[in-house]
Amino acid sequence: MSMSQRMSTATPAPFASRPLHPGFGIEVTDLDLSNPDSDAVVDALVSALDTHSLILVRGQTLSNARHVDISRRFGDLLTHVLKQFLTTGLPEIYVLSNVSEQGKPIGNHKEGWNWHSDLSYVAEPSMGSLLYSVEVPPEGADTLFASMHLAWESLPPATQTRIRNMTATHSYEGYYSRAFADRAPLTDEQKARTPDVVHPVVRTHPTTGRLSLYVGQDIVKQIDGLPAEESTSLLAALNAHAISDAFTYRHKWQQGDLIIWDNRCTMHCATPYDDNRYRRVMHRTTVAGTRPF
Numbered sequence: 001m002s003m004s005q006r007m008s009t010a011t012p013a014p015f016a017s018r019p020l021h022p023g024f025g026i027e028v029t030d031l032d033l034s035n036p037d038s039d040a041v042v043d044a045l046v047s048a049l050d051t052h053s054l055i056l057v058r059g060q061t062l063s064n065a066r067h068v069d070i071s072r073r074f075g076d077l078l079t080h081v082l083k084q085f086l087t088t089g090l091p092e093i094y095v096l097s098n099v100s101e102q103g104k105p106i107g108n109h110k111e112g113w114n115w116h117s118d119l120s121y122v123a124e125p126s127m128g129s130l131l132y133s134v135e136v137p138p139e140g141a142d143t144l145f146a147s148m149h150l151a152w153e154s155l156p157p158a159t160q161t162r163i164r165n166m167t168a169t170h171s172y173e174g175y176y177s178r179a180f181a182d183r184a185p186l187t188d189e190q191k192a193r194t195p196d197v198v199h200p201v202v203r204t205h206p207t208t209g210r211l212s213l214y215v216g217q218d219i220v221k222q223i224d225g226l227p228a229e230e231s232t233s234l235l236a237a238l239n240a241h242a243i244s245d246a247f248t249y250r251h252k253w254q255q256g257d258l259i260i261w262d263n264r265c266t267m268h269c270a271t272p273y274d275d276n277r278y279r280r281v282m283h284r285t286t287v288a289g290t291r292p293f
């Protein structure tokens, strides 16, 4: 390994890495997370996430229990509101899949095919997610990630001033009714767990203090206090800006990839694949966060 492959921080990081994108994201190499000896490195990844927003580790063989153990080092874990997709025996693991077993889907299919930050529709959204690929199609099903730090920092100053103190309403019910129109509506219990919430359009990273844009497609119902048309066009403009190539990284999954991302300063978006031909099984854990400010 050359020196340039080492992280150039004051205290050398206890892992080797390379950048995934000029502005954010790293791939950590030479790391076997299945080994509990890696726990000290995992703890270093927790702080590296604050700096890099996204961490990829390839070639892993993780049991469900180990996936959950690693995830817990990042914080308390959340369980998803759609309990029918918590099918591994460990309720912390939310399954994304097109596979059915004994006539029942083992995971949520066509989830996240819009730009979003996980659980932005709750008052205290997730700080981060750990997505592990169990089975991946040979083509398609890429995941796109956007750095919302870069998106914010590159906005024209006049736009920054205009939106700096705006808030937006995030609505899971609104998203669900659009994204899953072919399914039974949310139950009263699920609705009670997901009332609309208001978040700042520009949020502060609680650890680093760095600002980021906090918007998204579908789940974000409106920018508050604006006429409907103006809200819709501003939201569309901010989303279009955030997902431009300059601020996004496209991940092509291999089996055994683990991606850890910071929901406080990134958005992501799933992409289609031939779900008649290929199986896809992904396991996600979701780390609790705090109220955005």
Ligand SMILES: [Fe+2]
Binding pocket: 112, 116, 117, 118, 268
């Ligand atoms: Fe997601």
